[in-house]
Amino acid sequence: QVQLVQSGAEVKKPGASVKVSCKASGYTFTSYDINWVRQATGQGLEWMGWMNPNSGNTGYAQKFQGRVTMTRNTSISTAYMELSSLRSEDTAVYYCAREAGAYASSYYFDYWGQGTLVTVSS
Amino acid sequence: QSVLTQPPSASGTPGQRVTISCSGSSSNIGSNTVNWYQQLPGTAPKLLIYSNNQRPSGVPDRFSGSKSGTSASLAISGLQSEDEADYYCAAWDDSLNGLYVFGTGTKVTVL
Numbered sequence: 001q002v003q004l005v006q007s008g009a010e011v012k013k014p015g016a017s018v019k020v021s022c023k024a025s026g027y028t029f030t031s032y033d034i035n036w037v038r039q040a041t042g043q044g045l046e047w048m049g050w051m052n053p054n055s056g057n058t059g060y061a062q063k064f065q066g067r068v069t070m071t072r073n074t075s076i077s078t079a080y081m082e083l084s085s086l087r088s089e090d091t092a093v094y095y096c097a098r099e100a101g102a103y104a105s106s107y108y109f110d111y112w113g114q115g116t117l118v119t120v121s122s
Numbered sequence: 123q124s125v126l127t128q129p130p131s132a133s134g135t136p137g138q139r140v141t142i143s144c145s146g147s148s149s150n151i152g153s154n155t156v157n158w159y160q161q162l163p164g165t166a167p168k169l170l171i172y173s174n175n176q177r178p179s180g181v182p183d184r185f186s187g188s189k190s191g192t193s194a195s196l197a198i199s200g201l202q203s204e205d206e207a208d209y210y211c212a213a214w215d216d217s218l219n220g221l222y223v224f225g226t227g228t229k230v231t232v233l
Binding site for chain 2: 046047061095101106110
């Protein structure tokens, strides 16, 4: 069965960076884009960007341009999201999700990781 | 910030029908398909409806989606206690460099 398993919770100081991993299993890792979505406590969902595990191509939400980097290691079917220059407003649960849309105007996430809590505090 | 607008809350008694609206614009709902996610307390979101009205395998047919113009809606018929959750609509938005936008979220309470 398809699974996305994320790394554990992190506590970081303002100005630091965090790197969250997302290990995929149960399907061909390079066949589906991986997206990252975050959710601050008690708030809604916010899309951060996508990565194509086959090509390594990425697309980031304008809000995170320059601060986020999405990469992968195909040999271990793992995607990574690194966010730099952390501030308190970045405290949130970060999710990876598999994108399954079959055509350009159909874009949706059929499997999600369990989430990784990143706390930014001095 | 969310660009898809949903009512903050909705409620109903067991067995009732509840409808949640999602209002967008020509660059998102007007141009692309709409999806709905269910998020139970303390868990990751789960895909409920994709491509406006398609249910993934395992999703009960009590859940249905529709879209018209720049708005969409999710209906839950025969409301059950386990349906108490947050619901988010979402769609790709063609503005700027393109981004995936979520709705503001609706908390469904089963009375």
